[in-house]
Amino acid sequence: MEEKSVVRFANRMDQLPPYLFGMINQMKMEKRRAGDDVIDLGMGNPMDPTPDAVIEKLIEVAKDPKSHRYPESSGMPHLKIEIAKYYKRHYDIDIDSETQTYFTIGSKEGISHLCLAIMGPGDSVLVPAPAFPIHIYAAVIAGANVMKIPIEPEKSFLDRIINICESCYPKPKVLMLNYPHNPTGVVTDKEFFKEVVSLAKRFKFMVINDFAYSKITFDGYEAPSFLEADGAKDVGVEFGSFSKSYNMAGWRIGYCVGNAEIVQALGKIKGYFDYGIFSAIQVAGIIALRDCDDTIPELANLYQTRRDVLCSGLERIGWDIKKPKAGMFVWAKIPEPFNKMGAMQFAVEMMDRANVAVAPGTGFSEEGEGFLRLALVENEERLRQAVRQMKKAMENMIV
Numbered sequence: 001m002e003e004k005s006v007v008r009f010a011n012r013m014d015q016l017p018p019y020l021f022g023m024i025n026q027m028k029m030e031k032r033r034a035g036d037d038v039i040d041l042g043m044g045n046p047m048d049p050t051p052d053a054v055i056e057k058l059i060e061v062a063k064d065p066k067s068h069r070y071p072e073s074s075g076m077p078h079l080k081i082e083i084a085k086y087y088k089r090h091y092d093i094d095i096d097s098e099t100q101t102y103f104t105i106g107s108k109e110g111i112s113h114l115c116l117a118i119m120g121p122g123d124s125v126l127v128p129a130p131a132f133p134i135h136i137y138a139a140v141i142a143g144a145n146v147m148k149i150p151i152e153p154e155k156s157f158l159d160r161i162i163n164i165c166e167s168c169y170p171k172p173k174v175l176m177l178n179y180p181h182n183p184t185g186v187v188t189d190k191e192f193f194k195e196v197v198s199l200a201k202r203f204k205f206m207v208i209n210d211f212a213y214s215k216i217t218f219d220g221y222e223a224p225s226f227l228e229a230d231g232a233k234d235v236g237v238e239f240g241s242f243s244k245s246y247n248m249a250g251w252r253i254g255y256c257v258g259n260a261e262i263v264q265a266l267g268k269i270k271g272y273f274d275y276g277i278f279s280a281i282q283v284a285g286i287i288a289l290r291d292c293d294d295t296i297p298e299l300a301n302l303y304q305t306r307r308d309v310l311c312s313g314l315e316r317i318g319w320d321i322k323k324p325k326a327g328m329f330v331w332a333k334i335p336e337p338f339n340k341m342g343a344m345q346f347a348v349e350m351m352d353r354a355n356v357a358v359a360p361g362t363g364f365s366e367e368g369e370g371f372l373r374l375a376l377v378e379n380e381e382r383l384r385q386a387v388r389q390m391k392k393a394m395e396n397m398i399v
């Protein structure tokens, strides 16, 4: 029979489930349009402002016609120097600003394009699960085979890597990491990264560490950079983001630092796709990296207080909560008997009955079943309110 529509998509589209945040956002928008006050703990989209100095610089530079031209796509030299200085100051790592740094339109864009540059059909990629969706789907879009490894416990994570590398042919080509981890809040230490580097050399795989939550850390914990491990630059790169450390999620600026060949591959593929970040944002980024070290601990404290409010609220209503040491989320086990309905349905019920938007664990692959991810983006009062509304909704739910 003749097909009616001329609209047909590429086969790879069949491998992409509907984007989780898209669905949650749609439901939230419908509720808000109907006049409901939805407390939004769904996405890690900060509501707090970007530092004033950064905004002021953006305004100043945006007025200069020179900034209206196509920008320097890898990042302007001063910005690249500033990220190298940042790594020296914060982690005592030497980075060659010219060859070992590349600025991206947010870290998500950078990770996605790097996957296209370094993997394809026939390649396998190890990804911790549950996972921030792009860690899995950037590889899927690139046509690679994704092998998921449970993020916990840490010891068996490394053992699983060894096991897979010893038993699979072809061996994995890339290991994707994300510490501090979204969605679980799992953190790591320098020892772990040392072992990763030694495995990468032994089994010849590349490493990508997504370090988006580098500075949102609590209770004195400091997240190590992957590049602190000796030899890390021989095997991999790290992606950083301005979105969380400086509340610049909408500005779209992130970076890749580390192995020069991998950085170069990212630049090559991006050269075909885009022209880089608006120059005024790049200059404002210099201010963030150079002058805003002081705002980072204040921000981390803000999240720590919110974490305490949300965790103790949920504990009070009987949830079994593990307090995260980093990140912007609480990864919460759905209590019995509600866990039986599945995380997606429970999240829908919370939206419908409690006016609270949360992310179901299954949005981060099936390993997240039984969990919810709650983002610490609303203020303390709204977090308390969210817990009250969730409690009431659960009291009225028949399971």
Ligand SMILES: Cc1ncc(COP(=O)(O)O)c(C=O)c1O
Pocket: 044, 105, 106, 107, 108, 109, 132, 178, 182, 210, 212, 240, 241, 242, 243, 249, 253, 254
């Ligand atoms: C682990 C992780 N990586 C990357 C991103 C996206 O960062 P960016 O805004 O720099 O693209 C997020 C956003 O939530 C994230 O959770």
